Amino acid sequence: MYIARRAYSFSFRLVIALQLVEFPYGDGIEVVFAGGRRKFIPNYEMDPEHSKKGERLDGRNLLQEWVAKYPNSEYVWNKTSFDQIDEEKVDHVIGWWLSE
Numbered sequence: 001m002y003i004a005r006r007a008y009s010f011s012f013r014l015v016i017a018l019q020l021v022e023f024p025y026g027d028g029i030e031v032v033f034a035g036g037r038r039k040f041i042p043n044y045e046m047d048p049e050h051s052k053k054g055e056r057l058d059g060r061n062l063l064q065e066w067v068a069k070y071p072n073s074e075y076v077w078n079k080t081s082f083d084q085i086d087e088e089k090v091d092h093v094i095g096w097w098l099s100e
Helices: 002-021 062-069 079-083
Strands: 031-034 073-076 092-096
Touching: 002 062, 062 073, 062 092, 073 079
Parallel strands: 031 092, 073 092
Antiparallel strands: none
């Protein structure tokens, strides 16, 4: 039972990550801050902060896709990148702080 719940939770989080990028309403989500960065990067890329690979099996880097999809957007993953956001030039921000 525990294994089934864990597998469901894992796949559910991967689906949520995909839905954030493919959000079909308006001009998209303007601000998202959360954890779980590895759900957004492919399993052959390393997390920028930890020596762990991403978890996506579809080969997609959803963080790069999100930034490419929205003009004037920023991806932040630490305090330094967050502090560099120019509020006058950025319309969409995605921030993924933790790899898990």
